[in-house]
Amino acid sequence: MIDCAGLTKKFGGLTAVDQVSFQVQRRSIFGLLGPNGSGKTTLIRMLCGLLEPTAGAGRIAGYDIARESDRIKPLIGYMSQKFSLYDELTVEENLLFYGRLYGLHGAALRHRRDDMIALAHLEPFLTQRAEVLSGGWRQRLAMACALMHQPQVLFLDEPTAGIDPVARRELWDMLFRFSSDGMTLFVTTHYMDEAERCSHVGYIFLSKLVVCGDPDDLKALPAVNPPGTKRLDVTCDHVTTGLQVVRRLPGVRTATVFGQSMHLLVEAGVSEQSIRDTLRAAGIHEADIRPIAPSLEDVFVALSAGGRA
């Protein structure tokens, strides 16, 4: 559905997106991760036809993004970072406006409006102006507006930035439903847990796409699981103190805090007992150690460290 090769965007001397290539299959949820300023928004804007690529090419539904944007526009929906709405219009008027913008009218327009109101549960707010809505409701309305014309591909730029956890959960439930109805979704985020839900993920770091693929495949990559190593989860008191001492232990390659526990990448020869001994020497007597599979975060840490080296 989306296919780009060597897509590059330069702003003067700054390269915002550097030779990015990837494919997104129809009906999949593609999650693009990366820190702020890594080029996520620039990439999404190029795909939506808002920015001209400096080099490279991209296709959406078989149409070239630089030359055939007129054919692409009716097929795609776009929800920008700020949930831009017309504040002085009511919820219903916003929906109708976006429908008309895509050429809907008459019964089809009214029908679509009703569907979107039901989908986003906007019934209580229909006659209220968009300016009075809170963050979560603004986001729902913005999404409903972007869906009025039934796009085949929906681009969402950080759709969960600044909204509460319940609204976040509900948004993802909706995205899964759209995907099972046949829509292709392209989502940018910097939440790892959201990335875990995507059918495909890409990680963009310093303008380059470092890695891209199925989360399970990525976790099985040799670069993530170097031969002769294992990943351990260590749960103990005083995690930060524990981290300091464990890091000094020979054979420990990386150690990162994860809430109440730490994730270690250690060489196969490092025994659980040696870790316990080290912790006990630092005054930590209770420690629960178990082997774990790598998380997506581990994947991205491993791969972006490799990319930097």
Add this chain to the structure above:
Amino acid sequence: MNPLRGFQAILRKEFLAVLRDRTTLFFMFFPPLVQIIAFGFALDTDVKHMALAVYDEDRTAESRQLVDAFVNTQTFRVVQRVHSLDELAALVRRGQVYAGLQIPPDFTRCLRAGRNAQVQVLIDGSNSTTALQALNTAMNIAFRRSLALLLEATGRRDLPVEVRPQVLYNPSLRAPNFFVPGVIGTALQIATVFSVAMAIVRERERGTLENLLVSPISRWGLMLGKLVPYLCIAMTMALFLFAILRWVFMVPIAGSPGALFVASLLYTFALASLGLLVSTRAANQNQAFQMVMTIMLPSIFFSGFIFPRETMPWIFYAISTVLPLTYFIELMRGIILRGTAITEFWRHLVILAVMGAVFFSLCALRFKKKLG
């Protein structure tokens, strides 16, 4: 593909948005109303009843007649009588009177003896309008008096040369009749250009422009949808202003309402297109504001609104020929005061229409459907 795609959606949305946005409406309607009323009443160059101080050293029937002659012109009213020349000069210096009249003690004697009788008039020249009027009136009185005496002496009953002026159009030479059409032009200009200039730049600032750009809307549809609502509001305002002209300032409208309508429509079209052009160029509302001011200021001075264009240095005259206001003011003076038929002004109308069409096409053609 439909070249006006998205026009209807933008049109309906923009109408709703403009009518809901009380602040914008207020700033569209209020300043022009204040402007027309302030200018109409205050910009009256027919100076009447200027304060005059009199130092009459003669105190005869003749000297009193002379003072009466000053008052009878309605240009002056006597506010104070003084008893020394210093006092007279002090009143002028302090700005308490516009002029001081000194009649010397030998005024009547000289007059009767047929000698040259002199009176002195002190005029405050710091305001050129009032000073000029005071000077003209004083000279006029002296001339009339002299003429009457000369005619009496020679026995002639009429003047050797007589000019019989007949002022066509605006016969009372009232200043409001001359100014208010120009005020309508500037008021429409401020309201229309400012509000339209914000139309697209506001969407850019809010981020909604991105949503428009990813949609299949056409450039012409977007621009026309933005233009038409403001054009309607500007025409409504023009109607208000003409009503004020007619029924508040009592300026008779000699020409046809149809001519006024066509002229105003073409003028507001040119203005709105100009505003739209600013809006597509500016990065934010502040920049749009500054760009509008840059266009607006020269138009106040060079359009012939206050100073006649014909006496301007060529560079200012050249500037005036590219200002829509210049043509609108000439049209309005023609239609309102002289009752000129619209066909006699076809050239002005064509120029306004071409300006509007060029600005509008520039908006649509040069508007990039991209960010950055």
